[in-house]
Amino acid sequence: MHHGLARGAEGVHVVNVLWYLSRATGVISMVLMTAVLVLGLFLSGARRSVGARSTTIQAVHRSLSLGMLTFLVVHIVSAIIDTYVHIGVPAAVLPFTSSYSRLDVGLGTVGSDLLAAIVVTSVLRHRISESVWRLVHRASFAMWPVTLWHSIALSTGTDPVLRYTTIGCGVIGVAAVLWRLAGSHHDSARRREVLRQEWT
């Protein structure tokens, strides 16, 4: 059993709370991140914009990503405090330094580091160059699969709710990515067409 219940009787309560808290906030972060991804893909790939719809979606996209931050911070902090497996502060910042599940925890760290970079650059958006902001924001596409792996690998098999939720996130996210890639948007199609002409 991977479970906190295996611990000595005196530690059970606290360990349990932290364990469940970490798992719950982890899976909620995953769900929110997927929602943010899907909304972002929909925004950039929308075949046509209808009235205020894209503005609304943009606002939800931003709010959900900020909301996700809260859950993610709780997830990381509770994972560090939880004593069942040892994940120190360094491992929560530096990828692949955890003694426990080096790869799987490390991927989660990569994900949260990318997120921190995105948050910082978004806060400083008006002070840094557009290209730097764009580059870092694009890294959020790497954040999602990395976090998904981390989630599936570490969500315990005895808890199907966690695993199936995570797998569901994966299916929905992949479908959204495929929808985005498949769509021929008349704007980008025309841009590409013009770029093939002589401009140098």
Place this chain on the structure above:
Amino acid sequence: MNLIGLLEEAGLSGRGGAAFPTDMKIRAAIEHHADLIVNACDGEIGTHKDALVVEQHLDELLYGAGLVARSVHWAAHRGSDTEARLLAAGLPVLSVPARYVASEESALVNHLHGGLARPVMRWAPIVFGSRTAKGRRLPPTLVLNAETVWRIGQIERYGPGWFRSHGTPNEPGPRLVTIGGSVERPGVYDTAAGTPLADLLHAAGAVDVGAVGLSGLSGGWLAGSTAWRATWSDAGLAAYGLRTGTGAIHVLDRATCPLDHVARLTGFAAGESAGQCGPCMFGVPAVAEQLGRLVGGTLQPGELQLLQQRLRLLPGRGACRFPDGVAGFVTSALLVFEADVRAHVTGLCVASREWSGAAR
């Protein structure tokens, strides 16, 4: 007196079409330590004046450029005679793809600094330094039309008094115009603002004048009857909503359907978009498509309103003024050739009816 003072006194304005006071541009260039690009592309449809300046006045042109900046780049359309002449003179040539928007000020600056020859969004005058859509900085660069640079040298040599002895007090100085289309002697002519357009038409040997296009794709149209009594100056043309602009003068004879000519040029414009701004990427082609159907006789009368609506949506919404120019060009045509528009909507081309053998 220093150069800027001379130019200010002479009242020289840019000969590339925008007619911005040259002394102000050069003052800003000096403050920002800008390099100079001399634009000899003749990018406007129907202009050949920069080619003439390079061909016949290269020494004076070099002299003028030397007064303005130490580091000078010479922009010319790729494959043109102008490019060959500049290269033969051993000058650093910026070889520009031969297309309409590529010789726009910011497109030249972008191209000089390793980017594509596409216009850049301007947050401030380009001479202050600019930034591409991707955030790359473009150093301060002054772009002057070749004729403007030639005039700078002339003003320094012959003085503002000589310069002001041509033209009108508000639009002083000699000007080059390119006259083409249905004329016996097409070419570049020396003139000045305030000249009767009839004099220019006579000089070029225009006899049968159905309509006159001014300033190419960035200008508009005069009906033939109006053209004979109009004065060629910004003040004189303001009554018709036109400007001298790039100095292109295109004569259409009465046998030519003006709408067919306008539709062709608009179709060309639709293919010239740099693919960056919506009004240019989609608006100009949409207008061109409607004009094509108007000429073909398949445009429904109700669609004219949509065409006008689209034309109103084009100006002021692009990085450069290309869509503004095309919108003005087409709007002016629809106004001046209203009778032709009505005839085409009802399925009959006035020009072809009047001039076909059966009708006469």
